[in-house]
Amino acid sequence: MTAAHARLFFALWPDTATRTALAAWQRSVAPLCGGRGMHPEDVHLTLAFLGDTPLELLDAVKHVAAGVHGEPFALRVDALNYWKHNRIVWAGVHEVPAALSALVEDLRGRLRAAGIRFDAKAFVPHITLFRNARPAESWPALPHIDWQVKAFALVRAAGGTGPRYRVEARWPLDGSR
Numbered sequence: 562m563t564a565a566h567a568r569l570f571f572a573l574w575p576d577t578a579t580r581t582a583l584a585a586w587q588r589s590v591a592p593l594c595g596g597r598g599m600h601p602e603d604v605h606l607t608l609a610f611l612g613d614t615p616l617e618l619l620d621a622v623k624h625v626a627a628g629v630h631g632e633p634f635a636l637r638v639d640a641l642n643y644w645k646h647n648r649i650v651w652a653g654v655h656e657v658p659a660a661l662s663a664l665v666e667d668l669r670g671r672l673r674a675a676g677i678r679f680d681a682k683a684f685v686p687h688i689t690l691f692r693n694a695r696p697a698e699s700w701p702a703l704p705h706i707d708w709q710v711k712a713f714a715l716v717r718a719a720g721g722t723g724p725r726y727r728v729e730a731r732w733p734l735d736g737s738r
């Protein structure tokens with residue numbers, strides 16, 4: 562990546578209560594799966610991954626986001642999962658709210674229409690908790706987390722130590738657009 566690019570993605574960015582609850586999940590699972598825990602401040606749910614993007618497109622990316630229509634919704638995080646292919650442990654949902662699917666569809670459709678490139682892999686809502694992890698023999702039952710989603714964010718990889726991501730901009734989901 563050159564200085565004229567930024568690694569970008571759109572995400573749901575947890576509020577403090579959700580972040581605290583997800584950090585508790587991480588603490589419960591760490592001894593079972595090992596691996597590298599995501600920094601608690603970095604934990605998120607990706608909606609669309611743009612990757613290295615020329616900074617000259619940043620305004621266009623934000624313009625797209627500003628046109629997205631979305632309703633607020635409750636997201637119940639209630640599942641622990643493991644992906645063998647990339648060895649991540651992630652938190653997920655048994656039920657994907659219609660408003661979340663609609664948000665992703667609208668956002669991705671608008672990015673496509675604006676010619677902004679992103680990873681078009683099918684959306685699987687997941688919150689990565691650990692990388693380079695091993696599967697647990699059995700996962701503990703953890704108290705579900707009710708996340709009141711009221712906004713979505715454009716996030717930028719900042720590099721360095723500590724939290725790696727920072728929120729570049731945020732848009733409310735208030736059904737007003």
Ligand code: 2AM
Pocket residue numbers: 570605606607610649680689
């Ligand atoms: P992951 O946690 O499953 O790796 C920043 O990298 C965020 O974008 C992560 O949530 C990551 O998901 C997600 N992402 C989606 N597609 C990606 C891709 N092609 N490369 C890197 N990260 C991707």
